[in-house]
Amino acid sequence: MRTRRQLAALAAALACGLGQAGGAPAAQPPERAPLVTVEDPWVRGTVEGQTGSGAYMRLTSREDAQLVGASSPVAERVEIHEMHTVKDMMTMRRIERLALPAHTPVALDHDYHVMFIGLKHQLVVGESVPMTLHLLDARGRPESVQLRAPVRPLATPVHPAVLPGTAPAAGHGATGTPHG
8 A cells, every 4th residue: 555655646746847856846958158258358448529449358269269240339330450560550450250269368459459439428447338249159150248348547558468378369360351
């Protein structure tokens, strides 16, 4: 008799979804790590009336990926830019994409940066700027990373973040068009 009651109780527990250890719900699969991690993001502060600014950070992708754009509510447009010097003249241009090799930190530190164009208001030290990075994974599927970057003083120097184990962005498949 006792066995019949135990089987009936077990059947009832299974029917109610409580048959797992401790009555806990089934374990969910672990969340997948983000495609890209962002380190030390910041945005250069502005003065009243200034219409553009830059954002700087270090990106590390878990697989080969591409940074293909960015957006933010603080600006009319947000672009990925490249700066370089030709015959002692610094030029800047928008690039269509920036390669992010797997497991290799890529610095957006000066030569490459996120450019805010058509700022809607002054960026004041102490604020935090929301932005979204638009990416393509190794299979060409779009992903995005949302972040908030603190505003630093206008005079904050941009030091190349090429640290041991960090790839400078140059030479990593940047393709673009002249800024205009």
